[in-house]
Amino acid sequence: MSATICDSAAEAVAGIEDGSTVLIGGFGMAGMPVELVDALIGQGAKDLTVVSNNAGNGDTGLAALLAKGRVRKMVCSFPRQSDSWVFDGLYRAGKIELDLVPQGNLAERMRAAGAGIGAFYCPTGVGTPLAEGKEVREIDGRTYVLEYPIRGDVALIGAHVSDRMGNLVYRKTARNFGPVMATAAELVIAQVSEVVEAGRLDPEAIVTPSIYVDRVVAG
Amino acid sequence: MSLDKQQMAALIARDIPRGAYVNLGIGQPTLVADHLPADSGVVLHTENGMLNMGPAATGELIDPDLMNAGKIPVTELPGSSYFHHADSFAMMRGGHLDVCVLGAFQVSAAGDLANWHTGEPDAIPAVGGAMDLAIGAKSVFVMMTLFAKDGSAKLVEKCSYPLTGVGCVDRVYTDHATFLITPDGVVVRETFGISFEELAGRVPVKLIAPAR
Numbered sequence: 247m248s249a250t251i252c253d254s255a256a257e258a259v260a261g262i263e264d265g266s267t268v269l270i271g272g273f274g275m276a277g278m279p280v281e282l283v284d285a286l287i288g289q290g291a292k293d294l295t296v297v298s299n300n301a302g303n304g305d306t307g308l309a310a311l312l313a314k315g316r317v318r319k320m321v322c323s324f325p326r327q328s329d330s331w332v333f334d335g336l337y338r339a340g341k342i343e344l345d346l347v348p349q350g351n352l353a354e355r356m357r358a359a360g361a362g363i364g365a366f367y368c369p370t371g372v373g374t375p376l377a378e379g380k381e382v383r384e385i386d387g388r389t390y391v392l393e394y395p396i397r398g399d400v401a402l403i404g405a406h407v408s409d410r411m412g413n414l415v416y417r418k419t420a421r422n423f424g425p426v427m428a429t430a431a432e433l434v435i436a437q438v439s440e441v442v443e444a445g446r447l448d449p450e451a452i453v454t455p456s457i458y459v460d461r462v463v464a465g
Numbered sequence: 466m467s468l469d470k471q472q473m474a475a476l477i478a479r480d481i482p483r484g485a486y487v488n489l490g491i492g493q494p495t496l497v498a499d500h501l502p503a504d505s506g507v508v509l510h511t512e513n514g515m516l517n518m519g520p521a522a523t524g525e526l527i528d529p530d531l532m533n534a535g536k537i538p539v540t541e542l543p544g545s546s547y548f549h550h551a552d553s554f555a556m557m558r559g560g561h562l563d564v565c566v567l568g569a570f571q572v573s574a575a576g577d578l579a580n581w582h583t584g585e586p587d588a589i590p591a592v593g594g595a596m597d598l599a600i601g602a603k604s605v606f607v608m609m610t611l612f613a614k615d616g617s618a619k620l621v622e623k624c625s626y627p628l629t630g631v632g633c634v635d636r637v638y639t640d641h642a643t644f645l646i647t648p649d650g651v652v653v654r655e656t657f658g659i660s661f662e663e664l665a666g667r668v669p670v671k672l673i674a675p676a677r
Contacts, residue, residue: 273513273550274536276529299550326591327536337589346590349512350554350597357551370558370597373631375582418547419513420530425549453549 249412249459251441255285258435258463262291262400269356269398269427270298270308274327277420279404279437280307281465286402292316297356297396299349299423301325301333312336321396323349348376351393353426359395360429360458368393398431405454408438409445412459413452421453428458435461466658467640473608475500477566477638480606481507485563486556488512488598491535494566494608508544510562512594514553517545534594554594557601565602567595569609569637571624574670576634576646578607579626592629599630611639611668618668620644620651649673 252258259282262268268286272278287310294317301320302309309332311317320342325333336342347355348370358366367390371377381392403424406417414436416424428434436454441464468476470493478500481487488510489495498520501507509518511533518533519540527538556562569580578599581592599605613619620637637644641659645652652673656664665672 274532276513276532276536324591324593326589334589338587344590346592348592348596349550349594350558350601353550353554354558368558369600372600373577374596374628376592376596416547418528418530418541419511419515419532421547421549422513423550426551 248410248456249408249436249462251410252461252463255281255437255463255465256288258282258437258461259285259289259402262286262289262433264291265293266291266399267295267297267397269401269423269431270296271401271403271422271424271427273299273419273422275303275307277404277416277422277424278307279402281463282402282435282437283307283311287311287314287316293318295319295321297321297352297398299323299352300327301330303327303329305332309333312342315341317342319343319345321345321347321352323347323352346376352396353423355393355396356398356423356426356430358393359397360426363395365392365394367391396430398427399433401427401431401434403427403434403436405436405438407440407442407447408436408459408462409442409447409456411444412436412456412462413444413447414438414454414459415447415451416453425454428454433461434459435463437463437465440464468657469640470496471500473638473640476643477606477608480636481505481564483507486510486516486561488557488562488565488602490565490567490595490598491593492568494568495533495535497566497608510553510556511539512553512557512598514548514550515545517542519545554597557594557597560601560603562602564604564606565598566606566608567598569607569619570626571619571621572607572609572634572637572646573621573624574646574651576632577624578605578629578634579624581629582627584627595629599633604635605633607634607637609637609639611641618670620668620670622670644672
């Protein structure tokens with residue numbers, strides 16, 4: 247089924263349940279679907295596990311969701327930044343769990359989820375605290391760690407333009423986690439700057455094909 | 466005289482092969498870009514999904530959708546390309562990058578790298594792409610001061626900080642010397658404002674003198 251083009255961000259995030267795992271795109275603020283995150287705050291889902299590269303910047307977007315106490319656990323690679331005071335405060339107060347994942351593993355574990363891969367052996371992190379307790383195997387003389395997929399109930403991503411079917415193109419480095427997250431969640435919601443008629447996007451240039459996308463809203 | 470950080474960056478830039486695909490870590494390693502000759506043909510990779518990244522953007526060129534890994538606005542060069550995160554890290558892990566330059570808290574004689582966590586209990590851990598880069602690039606160069614603020618050497622027999630990668634560092638560029646991590650041991654390639662003997666007395670690692 248083609249994507250549903252929503253009239254509002256509130257409509258786009260309807261039905262997200264308490265306890266969901268939510269993949270949120272963006273690298274810092276580039277590609278962060280701020281309007282969807284704001285709508286999720288309004289929608290009220292709580293006890294969430296959020297998977298995102300960072301753990302919020304400043305007081306808006308993901309940081310605002312954290313500040314409302316809606317997130318039980320953050321899965322990310324780089325929570326600590328100059329403007330991550332909301333996360334820092336919650337973490338130091340013991341009010342949020344942190345699952346720290348090397349950035350490439352974060353991406354590849356979601357890719358695996360989207361591609362139907364049960365697990366994979368990865369060289370990243372071997373011999374470090376982030377691989378402690380994980381199964382290791384030597385293959386052709388090199389040591390690897392077994393890594394499992396990260397699957398979302400929902401993905402909130404930012405893209406540049408969608409057509410009415412939900413085919414997406416991105417803009418510059420705002421692409422980052424969007425295309426991977428779009429494959430890895432049950433319900434994929436994209437915030438875009440413009441929705442155009444099917445046929446207007448060059449099929450050769452489409453990065454996320456419509457099969458992955460469920461709902462689209464123009465921000 | 467020991468080297469300042471710009472001189473270290475210039476030294477590293479001279480050692481990067483022409484046309485190499487290179488990732489420069491956040492912080493001091495980004496200075497290396499300023500010392501690459503215009504005709505070097507070096508292509509810079511940024512982990513957030515771009516090849517042939519240009520210099521930092523200023524004024525009207527600032528675009529919130531075009532950032533480097535340190536979230537600093539940057540620019541495109543002719544021949545730039547964009548890709549998603551799984552592809553970006555496949556480039557690292559898959560051994561497609563020729564060189565990466567990383568900062569470090571400590572490097573061991575065996576080339577173990579510690580650069581992501583001080584291990585202090587109240588520190589908020591953050592790893593980013595450091596572990597993927599450390600094990601992925603064909604050559605891993607470290608750029609750091611040789612001594613910590615308390616005077617202790619950061620080139621050590623065994624890292625006391627949590628590791629980023631095991632046996633992954635090839636060269637260590639410091640303000641006092643350049644070290645090559647080799648199967649035979651740590652070779653001092655050159656020293657700056659310090660004799661080999663004095664260096665050997667201050668660094669708790671068996672050092673091999675530079676070839677005459």
